[in-house]
Amino acid sequence: MSYEAIALLMFASMMVMLLTGQRVFAAIGVVAVASAIALWGGGGFELAFSSAMKLMKWYPLLTLPLFIYMGYMMSESGIADDLYEMFHVWSGGLRGGLAVGTIGLMVAISAMNGLSVAGMAIGATIALPELLRRGYDKVMVTGVIQAGSSLGILVPPSVVLVLYGMIARAPVGQLWLAGAVPGLMMAGMFILYIVARCRLQPHLGPALSAEERARITRADKIASLRAGVWPLLIFFFMTGLFVMGVTSLVESSAVGAVSATLAALAKRRLSYAVLEATVRKTLGISCMFMWIILAALCFGAVFDGLGAVRAVGDFFTEDLGLSPWEILILMQLSYIVMGTFLDDTAMLVIVAPLYIPLVKALGFDLVWYGVLYTITCQIAYMTPPFGYNLFLMRAMAPPEIGITDIYRSIIPFVGVMLLALVLVMAFPQIALWLPGLVYGF
Template sequence: MTDPQLGVLMLVLFIFLIMLGFPIAFTLMAMGVGFAFLAYDGNIDTVAALLVQRTWSVMTNDVLISVPLFVFMGYIVERANILDRLFRSIQLASGALPGSLAIATLATCALFATATGIVGAVVTLMGLLAFPAMLRHGYDVKLSAGVVCAGGCLGILIPPSIMLILYGATAGVSPVQLYAGAFFPGLMLAGLYMAYVMIRVLINPSLAPPMPKAERDVPYATVLYQLATSFLPLALLIFSVLGAIMFGLATPSEAAAIGALGALILAAAYRSLSYEKLRESVYLTARTSAMVGWLFVGSFMFSAVFAALGGDAVIKDFVVGLDLSPVTFLIVSQIIIFILGWPLEWTEIIVIFVPIFLPLLEHFGIDPLFFGLLIALNIQTSFLSPPVAMAPFYLKGVAPKHVNINDIFKGVMPFIFIVLIAMVLLYVFPEIGLWLPRQVYGH
């Protein structure tokens, strides 16, 4: 068997093993080490040096320093007990809109997801807070479930997204430019979600009955006070972090450190910072960061051996030989990523499969930043589409017993189509994602 054939076998065998449920990071490392012996004729010194080199490259990657800091910021904000205040204030402010509770849920999800970037946390918390509130007010179960699940996934796209940091580290694209590029597509997707809800409610008001007048008839002073004590502090924290990054006042790592400190101050101001919560946040941050780190060690080892065997050249030659147009390549690659989102999580897609497409971007004349924005939109579906569909499963875990998983799946389907519409809009009007990076950074 030739080296390129071994490379293809390596990729096929890896996909088979992860479908069986083997741990991703350690499967990557085991496959890398095992096939490295074949690639380097059993030279154990070369294999050991390669593993050490790849581990060291992850430890010294400046871009990845921001990951634990942003994750820590998210866990602290999550435990600051401001979500109920935030939801209530936005609910009061949007009371006159059709489907006001759903709109308030999406707005709260967008802001809170921006602060945390942790899909499971946002979906779970909103499932405990907003989902029962919508059901109590007679909202349709499927519409309510779709709103919570789709809104909770916005943190994958809206900066400061951990996914964009990992894509930047993988593709060699500046996370700062990715943040600038993802800003308007994130707002566009959240806006499309809200527009969909309002249109559906206007067509069929029974899906989301208006709130009783007694609940909406609140003095403006009360609404302003609620917004000033919940929405404003969190918004200031988020935009100060993003502004520092986008305008070059701080690197992503420095801004993440500022954000982590700001989250601690915010939690203390709300009198919700305790030793137990701090310890739990540190533990969860360490666990999440370790998972990301080992994934990168494994993927770097795997990709190095895969390239040494000539596997990437085989795939590149095969795709080039198909004589695809750039448009066809974009469509095919996004369909593959969409399908991969059914059994896999976004981390595996970014660190394992995206590097297979990256060498082809230059051939087709595609901007890696634009490609990353399409992937960031596409990966929203990996949390929503069955059979894995982590967001519906998170919601099912906290939903009332009468809500079944099939209703939740039916509820998220329209939002999956909205994501696909957003991808089409971004492709047809690429300036949605590229205008801000060009204006600020001359990209």
Template structure:
């Protein structure tokens, strides 16, 4: 069996095994080592050491545990209920005000945490019952909660964009700048949809009773000043430091983690037990991410060594003879379909690198491609059968709420995501304008060490950082 055929057998075997439910990270390593041993024999173990060291020495990944820690501390500081209440008071006069307040809370809280499961679960406990009590249609309330909770994948500081930047060898700062406008735009499209639905079909999203809307203006300002403004200031400080080039993502993440601890202390919600839980959850999540990176790099290294990338390139370039537009559409359809059985981390670390070497051939900016992928991955949490946001919500929803109702509620928001991707195809400046404006005339501002994947994938004899001597 030739090496390219062996590479395609390796890819097909991996998809089959993970669909059986085996752990992804260790399946990647096992597949990489097993198929690598068939082609390069003992040298595959040198590859294992090299790629593991390369992941652990990657400066970009330092920001991952810091942003995760920031999110867990904020989650446990009981800020969400204050934030939702203040935004509910501020939007009380609008049609569908509870749904709009939920989406605004999700957008802000997802920006602060980036942890989809935490946001959906907390909003499922807080906002979802409030909407049901107010007479909202169950499907609308479920769709708003699930779609809003997934915004953290796209809106900076997104963990997904950090992983994509490290995988693609692109500046995380430029990715954040590119994703900022599409992320806020997607949240606004969600709100416009809810507002239009509430106007055309008031029974599905009724207004609040008059007595709940008659709140003194001073009380609204006080609620915003004590809940919305502190969290917004923390987020703007972190994002502003990154986008303006005042700090690298790792430095800004450290500042955000410290700010989250101080904010929790200010709200008198900081305790040793909560801090210990945040550290434990951060360590567990970071370990999962790092093992996924190690497994993905070993897998893609062996896949590239076997010539699997060249087979993919021949299919897309020579046999299908695709134009850049059709290549983009086809890759996004593949990623969309992969989102049904797989989670976003598996797609970004395993399948997206297969397409990255083809981007120069079609003249596609990797930063623009990364924003498209981030938009597309919103659907991986919303489309069955593995719609994790729906399962998170079902776990905390009242027993009478059926999973089929939650799925039905998420489908219009999947359509909005597809619409936003179409808008980005037609108007790519939505993603490219801000990074070009901020950084194209200031070389070096957006730079940070990244681990690049060479065209055609890793090879076992690629130059790697030397291992530190053993004492």
């Protein structure tokens, strides 16, 4: 059997295991180790061990539990609730204003957490009941929360971009800055869509009544701004000091974790229950990431030994005769397909050994491609029939929101995301301008 056929068999076996409901790290790791033993005998046992040692030596991996801890501390201590109240006070008088405020909340949560699941949980538990109670259309607000939560993997400090940087050996600082402008651009596009839609169809997002607006004084508005002080300070100390070169990446994540804890303490919300819930959730998510990365390293080592990367590149460029841009578009389409049943981390670690070397060989910028990958993951998260965010929303939504409502809700927002993807592909400087400005390239 040729090496190309073995590589194809490995990939097919892994996909079959995933379709049977196996955990991602188990499907990837078992296929990798079994293939290594079948190919190289007893020496194949060393592959998993060497991959584990490589993982333990990845010093930047320390950032993952620290960033995750920071986000959950902000969420569990109720600081996210205060932020939503601030957006509610300032934007409630606008048609669709609470939906606009929800997007603002999601951007703030993204800047504190770096994961989409946290934004989804906060949006579904805090914003969704309030929006429904105030007469907002259930289909529209369901889409707002799903789309807004997807910003968590693009806006810094994106955990997904940290993982991408580790695998692609790309500077995480540049990746964070590259994701900032496209992330804010996409949030702005969501807001423009919401405002325009609610202006044309006011019943979808009614403004606060005159009586409610009268009860909110100027003093209340000024006082509500205090809710944004702590998140702003945490974001500055964490990301600002890193961009200025004062702290390293790991030090920056530690600063963020400590700042979040001090914020909860200053607001007198750092109880034993909050600390326990934060630590438990941090441990669970961090262990999941580590197992997946370990399995991916093993799988990638076998693929590299088989020469699969070179074979895929030759297939696209020589056998099919495709141009670099045509190959890039096909890769993005494959991510959307995989995203119907895999999360962003699994997609990255499964195809990174194939795609990242190919992207580099085609002459594309790896920092720019990291942003394209992340936006495509956002789209894949919301693509039926098995988009990750669709089922998270179904699990968290109240009974009156059915699966049909959830599927309908994402159609316009996926269209906005596709437009954003096309813009970043057509104009790479949207992503590369800020890192170029800061790092001088």
